[in-house]
Amino acid sequence: MSIRHSLLALLRDRPRYGYQLRIEFEDRTGASWPVNIGQVYTTLDRLERDGLVRKEGADGEGHVVYSITPDGLAEVRNWFGSPVPRATPPRNELAIKLALGLTVPGVDVGAIIQAQRGVSIRALQDYTKSRRETAAQGRPADTARLLVLDSLIFQTEAEVRWLDLCEARLMQLANPPR
Template identity: 75%
Template sequence: MSVRHSLLALLQERPRYGYQLRSEFQDRTGAAWPLNIGQVYTTLERLERDGLVRKESGADGGQVVYSITDEGAGQVDAWFSAPVERSNPPRNELAIKLSLALSLPGVDAGAIIRAQRAASLAVLQEHTKVRRDTATNPRKADLALLLVLDSLIFQAEAEIRWLDLCEARMAQLAPSGNAAGR
């Protein structure tokens, strides 16, 4: 996730201070990805250093307000027009955990799969419930939330399918009597 570009995009709408940016980000993404306020201010400092935002006079309460520069607006336009790169996939902790479990003696990879499947099913059920509740009471502002929920549902479904595949491959390739793991 590009916090940098997300903050720039929100500043394109109007100048804001850090807490407003954090709140807007979480509101617009259905709070699916919590954003630490410290990360917001660290990112804003870097954006200012790079000439993409500038500080304006403090608002009521003394907060520092940030606005986007022309160069920052150009970065937002480039971000929105470019596809998300998939050439360098992010680390997948579950895949790493399972890979290591399969290569270490005494670790029950089957138990890891079963525990993760149960957790993933619970997440899928929760996202599906929120999606259903949101869809039955639609507001124009909920479109972003619905899209985020759809993405999270598809990710959970894909993880469950992948876990099923892992279990099937383990059963197929494991030595006799050791299909559940080590």
């Protein structure tokens, strides 16, 4: 996830200070990916160093307000205009755990699969409930949250299907054809 580009996108609207950016990011993404306030300010420092944002001064309450520069606008325009690369898939901790579990003696991979399936199904239920409640409100402003929830639902459904496949492969290993 690109916090860098997300902050630039939020600064397109208007100047803000770090905590406002954090709250706005979480609001617009349905609080699905909490962001640490320290990460926000570290990213803002880097963006300023790179000439993509500038400090506008304090807001009267001591908060340093940041605005986007023309180079920052170009950067965020390019980000929105480019597809997310798929060449290097993100690390999947669960896939790594299962792959290593198969090669390390004494690891009950079946138990790992069962435990993860339970967690994933509960998450799927929570996402589905949240989506249903959000959709019932019928507010156009909730569209961004619905998109994020749909993404989480599809990813979690895929994970559960993949766990089913992993379990089937374990059974094949345990009971090879004669």
